[in-house]
Amino acid sequence: MNHLTTDELTALADGTLPDDRIDHLADCDQCGEHLSEVAVTLSSVPAPPVPADVAARLADVVEAESRRRTSGEAERADNLEQAAHAKRLSLGSFGDNSPRRALAEKLQPGRRVHSR
Numbered sequence: 001m002n003h004l005t006t007d008e009l010t011a012l013a014d015g016t017l018p019d020d021r022i023d024h025l026a027d028c029d030q031c032g033e034h035l036s037e038v039a040v041t042l043s044s045v046p047a048p049p050v051p052a053d054v055a056a057r058l059a060d061v062v063e064a065e066s067r068r069r070t071s072g073e074a075e076r077a078d079n080l081e082q083a084a085h086a087k088r089l090s091l092g093s094f095g096d097n098s099p100r101r102a103l104a105e106k107l108q109p110g111r112r113v114h115s116r
Contacts, residue, residue: 004031009038 004012004025011017012025012035025031050058068074 003028004034006034006038009035 002024004021008017008021012022017025025035
């Protein structure tokens, strides 16, 4: 019987193991045990530390976002978006097929209703 190698188990984790080898793993107790041993070994290995330059960049991004939120910039952007949405709702400016546009033209014949 052709059992799975450690490289093939890695391919399984990557999603690149061929279907016939996956079928073998499902049917082979020895390969299932090997997979369990590899999983236990990998779970006992500590994660590598985050490189200092990556950690510094992440800290900069978090700090910038924190400043942006504290300065009210995010709130202003949300308020502008909500105001634009409210305007679209109140004006019914959803294009030429808007039911409100048709109603406005019916109620005020001859008056041009602008879509935005």
